[in-house]
Amino acid sequence: MDKNQSTGLLFEISRPGRRAHRVGAPDVPEIPLETLFPGEVLAETPPALPELAELDVVRHFTNLSSKNMAIDCNFYPLGSCTMKYNPKRHERIVALPGFGAIHPLAPDSVSQGILELLYGMQKILAEIAGLPAVSIQPAAGAQGELTALLVAAAYFRHKKDYRTRVLIPDSAHGTNPASAALAGFEAVTVKSRADGLVDFEDLKLKVDNRTAVFMITNPNTLGLFDGQIAEITKLIHDAGGLVYLDGANMNAILGITRPGDFGADMMHYNVHKTFTGPHGAGGPGSGPIAVRDFLEPFLPSPVVVKTNNGYALDFDRSLSIGRVHGFQGNIGVLVRGYAYILTLGPKGLREVSEQAVLNANYLLALLKDAIEVPKGDRCMHEFVASARLLRREKRISAMDICKGLLDHGYHPPTVYFPLVVPEALMMEPTETESKETLEEYAKVFKAILAESAETLHHAPHTLGISRPDEVAAAKTPVLIWKN
């Protein structure tokens, strides 16, 4: 079935004079604009936006949507992104006027429901983290990281203990060093061992009284839990530093172990991953942070507090780092996360991690004879395979495998990350996928490995387009349509 009607660019299907949304003339007596504004500020014509009828717009975007893979249509084992099912009940809830149509500057007296929810969410996130103080303000994981590092910087400045370095394992996500630099620190790389865990000897060499923070992802980006974590956090604490946990992989440890219990002092959540806010083709996210009590005074302002008169936003925070975001954060994502956690409860949340780990190990067991998995035969919620040998022996790269999967209706794994594994294919099935989905995927995956290099180099064959020329896109960027 062809779904290309009205999918030309909005600007190409535009026709002069077409209208969709109309705003009735105001019912107040009109005053000529020229008398309200100095002439030089008024535009002669409104912006040259496209002109379309309502059906043009509806058909355009409906048909465009069919050109996407999405969780609701396809298995999406994209490592580190936790592409689990997004429950439909959440969407109905957030659309209630009592959540969707409330003003962020309305007095607290008319916002008691949302404040109660956000206060409850702060408590829940503190309990899951094992860290008592929470800021819900950061809008995404990377903003959470930056916020926590700014909190650390403010803490050390307050103690007059001037520390300049943030230590980061080489397997970490690229946002870690970028956030460290933005918070004014020097990022220092710590090596991983052959088995993918932190090289404790290298860490010992690099820890000293300049160390402000050690950032660790645990389970790490290879899907391995670093059992040295208690020794690592002791080493950092003995040197006067703080330990930051990148919570990207919380889906593996909910109710199993808590970052605060294994020595982390600060962490961020990715509510859109772990607690299933829909990913929206690249956001919105929500990246709240949880910290130890001695860091609480430095959290962004405001925080939600409970008083004798109900719930309130507390702006009276003299040591706070200030704001990283307008208003109170990505509330809609937090409402979904709260609904999710309430649905599951404590046992259900632990079951999420148990089943995420079971599914990942099952997929690993189905695939490990077909493709190299360099860092062990067990994993937590995800694992990283390598197409290194395939590339050498058959000229099949990790990217070729991805493109082959697309032809079979599967979203590919995360590719070429982490950087410490050559030709990496990072797979995270999540807990919501069924046994037979994993089996079918494994079967297809193996069949692709048996295809000829020639066929795979030209994949995908069955989508609307073949591989785009990314080099040309970057060399001569065409970022907007021009008439």
Next chain:
Amino acid sequence: MSYVANTESEQKAMLETIGAASVEALFSPIPESLRLRRDLAIPGPFAEQDLTRVMGRIASNNRSVDDLVCFLGGGAYDHFIPAAVDTLSMRSEFYTAYTPYQAEASQGSLQAFYEFQTLICQLTGMDVANASLYDGASAAAEAVLMAMSVTGRQGKIVVAETLHPHARQAISTVLANLGPRIETVPCPGGFLNPTEANLALDDTTACLVVQNPNVLGGLEEMAELAQKAHAKGVLLVASVDPISLGILKKPGDYGADIVIAEGQGLGNPLAYGGPYLGLMACREEFVRKIPGRLIGQTVDRNGKKCFVLTLQTREQHIRREKATSNICTNQGLYALRAAIHLALLGPQGLKETAISCTQNAHYLANKLLASGLVQLEPDRAFFKEFTVKLEASVACKWTPREIVDRMLKEGYLAGYPTGNWLVGKGDCLTIAVTEKRTKGEMDQFVEAFARVATH
């Protein structure tokens, strides 16, 4: 309750294939001393109908703008959202997709974001726009970092006191551990006086950040500020209200170098402050310095037109600590909503919305002035938001905060007490009026205001 598919017997079969005795055995890498051997102390579980009731109760403890007549703005506005924006953005092919790294499987979102970038350029008169940032306040901080990178100037950043305080705070938080000093130019007249601004600018200044209309609602002298900034090699960062561009000149036409905006008003619900939508656009020559995701048009191997994420070498995935920004996600779903909204409005719909806001706001302002209870503060041209100072006869009885609280009982969100944000404005209230308000609502508002203010 959980969303797990596999039954117990299936789980058992899976464990056999894995060669593990139990699910518990899969967690053996976690030392026993670190295990949590109790249930988390959190609420739940709730079946769907119970959850719906619990969440419904929470929602009913909030008073929405469907219930209170909204004259409150301050960066979040009660604009009308056409039904098609909801219907189309709720296509789960859009909202359950991830970042379009695999271009072949993401042409729908990629094309929509490319259209979004183009629409934002058409709106602002700039050359390049990114595929969105978190929100207006964080976009201001990103714009400042970008200006430092473009100019190579690390000495200071100059901001108008009339810039939204959330933006001012985000800038100072993000810059806290970096080089530049932030100089805030006082605006006692309710706008940034270009002569005063000029005194603050020097050859170490990376940018001047100004909001138009400003936090009090009034228009700034943008063209003159641009001229003063450029004379000293300083970039003008203009924070704008996208709806105002239905009637006001585009920032590109008065010389802005970087344009940022809170895009909430473009089809996105109030939602207690987020998710919102940070807009950013700039001049062509800064394209390799703009933070966030960019979508580009290219061709596939058969020469067919298509879209990809591009210029990713700027991003932290590759540049790591040398990246210009740590931004990873954008606000994809809300950028999509804005694109649909602008496509539905078109030039005439945007103009009508802007005119309707303007006419309503001026009607209400005139009516309030005629009541003799307030005066305009400052008395300058404004768009849809304005600030009034309570006359002494009112101010001696009530603070703006008390008036707001008492107006709630009359069924109104009456505005924002300006003194929370700006010194010397303790007797002021900032009021916003969108195209949704009717003459009847405004007439009754003024009656209620008179009652509340005088009794």
